[in-house]
Amino acid sequence: MPTALITGITGQDGSYLTELLIEKGYVVHGIVRRSSITARGRLDQLFHRDDVYNKRLFLHYADLGDTTTIRRIVLKCVPDELYHLAGQSHVGASFDIPETTCDFTAMGTLKLLEILRDLDNIPKFLHISSSEIFGRPDESPQNELTPMRPVTPYGIAKAFATQMVTLYRESFGLFACNAICYNHESPRRGESFVTRKISRAAAAISLGLQDSLSLGALDGRRDWGYAPEYVDAMWRMLQQPEADDFVIATGTAHSVKDFLAAAFDAVGLQWQDYVKQDPRYMRPSEGTHLVGDAGKAAAKLHWAAETQLPKLAELMVQADVAMMKAASKASDSL
Ligand code: G4F
Numbered sequence: 001m002p003t004a005l006i007t008g009i010t011g012q013d014g015s016y017l018t019e020l021l022i023e024k025g026y027v028v029h030g031i032v033r034r035s036s037i038t039a040r041g042r043l044d045q046l047f048h049r050d051d052v053y054n055k056r057l058f059l060h061y062a063d064l065g066d067t068t069t070i071r072r073i074v075l076k077c078v079p080d081e082l083y084h085l086a087g088q089s090h091v092g093a094s095f096d097i098p099e100t101t102c103d104f105t106a107m108g109t110l111k112l113l114e115i116l117r118d119l120d121n122i123p124k125f126l127h128i129s130s131s132e133i134f135g136r137p138d139e140s141p142q143n144e145l146t147p148m149r150p151v152t153p154y155g156i157a158k159a160f161a162t163q164m165v166t167l168y169r170e171s172f173g174l175f176a177c178n179a180i181c182y183n184h185e186s187p188r189r190g191e192s193f194v195t196r197k198i199s200r201a202a203a204a205i206s207l208g209l210q211d212s213l214s215l216g217a218l219d220g221r222r223d224w225g226y227a228p229e230y231v232d233a234m235w236r237m238l239q240q241p242e243a244d245d246f247v248i249a250t251g252t253a254h255s256v257k258d259f260l261a262a263a264f265d266a267v268g269l270q271w272q273d274y275v276k277q278d279p280r281y282m283r284p285s286e287g288t289h290l291v292g293d294a295g296k297a298a299a300k301l302h303w304a305a306e307t308q309l310p311k312l313a314e315l316m317v318q319a320d321v322a323m324m325k326a327a328s329k330a331s332d333s334l
Contacts (some may be wrong), residue, residue, distance in 0.1 A: 001025055001027050001056075001082065001179070002025070002026050002080045002292060002301075002325055003026065003027045003028075003029065003075065003077060003080050003081075004021050004026050004027070004028050004029070004077065004079055004080065004081045004082070004083060005028075005029045005030070005031070005073070005077050005079035005081070005082045005083070005145065006028065006029070006030045006082075006083045006085060007030075007031045007064065007082075007083070007084050007085055007086035007112070008031075008084075008085035008087070009028075009030025009031065009032060009085075010030070010032055010039055010041070010042060010084030010160075011042070011086070011089075011127075011190075012042065012086060012087075012186055012188040012189050012190065012227050013019040013065070013085050013128065013184070013230065013231055013234075013302065014030065014042075014083075014085050014260070015043050015093070015188060016186070016188070016227055016228045016231045017051060017083060017085070017209060017231040017235070018030065018043065018046060019045075019046065019236065020074035020231055020232060020235060021047060021235070022052055022056060022057065022087055022230075023194065024235075025054050025092055026048065026272075027057075027096070028055070028056065028058070029057075029058045029059075029060060029073070029079065029325065030057070030058070030059050030060070031043070031059075031060055031061075031070065031086070032059050032060070032061060032062075033061070033062075034061045034063070035259055036063035038266060040059075041070035042188050043057075045274045046095070049195040053177075058077075060073045062075075063217060064070070064086055064087070064104050064108030064111070064112075064293070065103060065104070065107070065111065067111050067114070067115060070111070070112065070115060071115045074115060074116075074119070074123075075119075076327045078121065078277055079123045079232060080124065080202060081111070081121055081123055081124045081125075081126070081238050082116070082123045082124070082125050082126070083126045083128075083234060083238075084109060084112055084126065085127065086104070086125045087101075087104045087105035087109065087128075087145070087156070087157075087161075088100055088101040088104045088105055088107060088157075088191075089105075089154070089190075090122050090154070090192060090193070091152050091154045091155070091283070091287075092216075092281070092283050093103075093192075094151070094152055094153040094157070095153060095189050095283060095284055098153035099154075099245045101153050101154055101157050102153065102156075102157045102160075105154065105157035105158060105161060106156075106157040106160040106161050106195075106206045106243070107157075108161075109127055109160075109164060109165065110160075110164050111166060112162070112172070113125070113165065113176070116168075116174060116176075117172055117174065122174055122175070124175040124176075124177075124238045124243070125165070125175065125176040126160065126176075126177050126178075126179055126234055126237055126238055127161060127163075127164040127165045127177070127178050127179070127244075128179050128181055128234070129161065129178040129179060129180045129181065130155070130158045130180065130181060130182075131180065131181070131182040131183070131223065131249070131287070131290045132150060132154055132287055133148045133150055133153035133155055133158050133162055133180065133289075134146055134148060134149060134150070134155075134160055134290060135148070135149040135150040135152070135155050135285065135287050135288075136149055136151055136287060136288050136289070137179035137226070137289060139150055139292055140175060140289040140295060141223075141249070141251060141291045141293035142247065142290070142291070143247055143292075143293040143296065144180065144245050144247055144293065144296060146247065147315075148162070148163075150287075151285045151286070151287055152190060152286075152287065153283060155287065159302055159318065160173060162178045162180070162245075162256070164308070165177070165245075166178065166245065171242050173200050174243070175238075175242075175243040176243055177237045177238065177244060177245060177246070178245040179230075179233065179234045179237055179245075179248050180245060180247045180248065180292070181248045181249075182222070182223040182224075182225065182247075182248065182290065182292045183222045183223060183225070183228055183249070184224070184225045184227040184230040184247035184248075185224055185226065185227060185228075185312060185322065186226060186227040186228065186301065186316065186318065187199075187315070187316050187323075188267060189227070190315070191212040191274045192212045194215065194256055194259070195224065195259055195312075195313070195316060196264075196309075196316065197213070197215070198213065198215075198256075198260055198263045198313075198320075199260055199263050199313065199316035199317045199320050200279060200305050200320050201213035201274070202264050202266065202267050202269065202317050202320070203317055203320035203321040203323075203324055204265065204320075205264075205269060205274055206257070206267035206268070206269060206321065206323060207321065207324055207325070207328075209324065211273075211274070212228070212275070212276055212316060213275050213276070214275075214276050214277070214278035214280075214281065215256065215275060215276075215277060215278065216277065216278065216280075216281030216282045216283065217256070217281075217282055217283070217286065218255065218257050218260070218275075218277065219255055219257070219287055220255065220256055220289075221253040221254060221255050221289075221290070222254065222256075222290060223249045223251070223252060223253050223254075223290065223291040223292050224250065224254060224259065225248075225249065225292060225305045225307065225308075225310060226305070226306070226307035226315075227313055228232050228288065229303075229307060230241055230248050230305075231307055232303065233246065233248045233297055233301060233303045234248075235301075236297075236301040236303055237301065240300065244296045244300070246294070246296055246300070246301065246307075247292045247293060247294050247297065247306065248292070248294055248297055248303070249291065249292025249293070249294045249306070250290060250292070250294075250308055251291065251293060252290070252291065252308060252309075253291040254309050256311060257271075259309060259313055260275060261270050261310075262309050262313035262314065262329030263313040263314075263316070263317050265310065266310070266313060266314040266317040266318065267317060267321070268299075272289040273311030281287075
């Protein structure tokens with residue numbers, strides 16, 4: 001059985017990737033941060049499978065900065081593939097906590113690469129990079145050769161990590177790849193990202209549980225895809241004969257207003273009746289024209305995004321409606 005190690009296993013992408021790898025017959029080890037609150041809900045289905053938990057799925061505690069512990073975990077698990085998904089991933093928050101963002105997202109990646117460089121059997125390595133490395137690009141759509149012009153602390157940290165991965169591939173011969181992922185969403189998306197904030201609000205307003213929704217800039221455009229499809233692209237990258245970087249995107253940009261329209265339409269409402277703008281959610285600086293050209297992924301990985309807006313918004317809203325109805329039923333039965 002092939003063995004994979006995943007940093008950020010409890011996140012949206014980590015949980016979908018774990019499901020994919022378990023389905024493909026892998027043994028999966030995941031690194032989680034120690035905290036007094038157990039936040040592993042996204043892996044629940046796998047935890048309840050007797051044939052999986054502690055048989056083919058194992059969790060280990062470590063912070064990204066704790067190189068001694070991470071080295072020990074890597075030596076113990078002997079992974080064939082290492083998927084590095086962890087980091088401080090909120091772009092807006094990166095303006096408030098730039099040092100933490102750079103420690104986790106930039107230095108955390110370099111520390112992992114340094115651990116790998118010393119191993120006798122170096123696993124194939126995938127780093128989840130981001131469209132934020134392009135910031136305000138000169139060309140649209142962007143591809144793997146588009147120059148990086150990040151305009152946020154998060155984007156700068158990701159640009160550093162991305163370039164280090166390329167450097168370790170070219171200078172030290174590591175099988176190390178960057179998946180340059182554009183925004184990818186799902187019902188498991190964190191609640192502070194705009195799509196999930198909107199899908200939850202549309203669901204709650206339609207059920208009479210919320211009156212309004214406060215957002216920041218509504219004209220920003222993003223290339224939004226469906227997360228389970230993106231983790232499939234990551235896996236495909238590590239099955240290639242040679243390590244390389246790939247843009248993973250739908251190729252279509254939409255505004256926050258487009259997402260709002262699709263999400264509220266899914267519950268028969270007009271977003272203009274409920275949405276307020278709040279300066280608290282405005283960012284000091286924003287990426288623009290972020291839309292990806294995934295032509296190389298199509299040619300080499302035989303991968304293409306399938307789910308587009310408004311289907312994505314609709315499936316997220318429907319999942320939130322179902323979740324809220326189930327929660328209210330459960331509290332009624334107490
Ligand atoms: O949902 P967002 O916070 O995503 P953002 O900033 O594009 O970053 C996400 O995608 C990147 C590319 O894959 C990742 F690298 C990154 O880790 C993260 O997953 O914001 C999307 C847009 C922005 O233009 C933002 O200004 O929505 C706008 N927005 C408007 N009101 C808001 C809000 N964003 C958030 N989070 N919250 C708001 O209230």
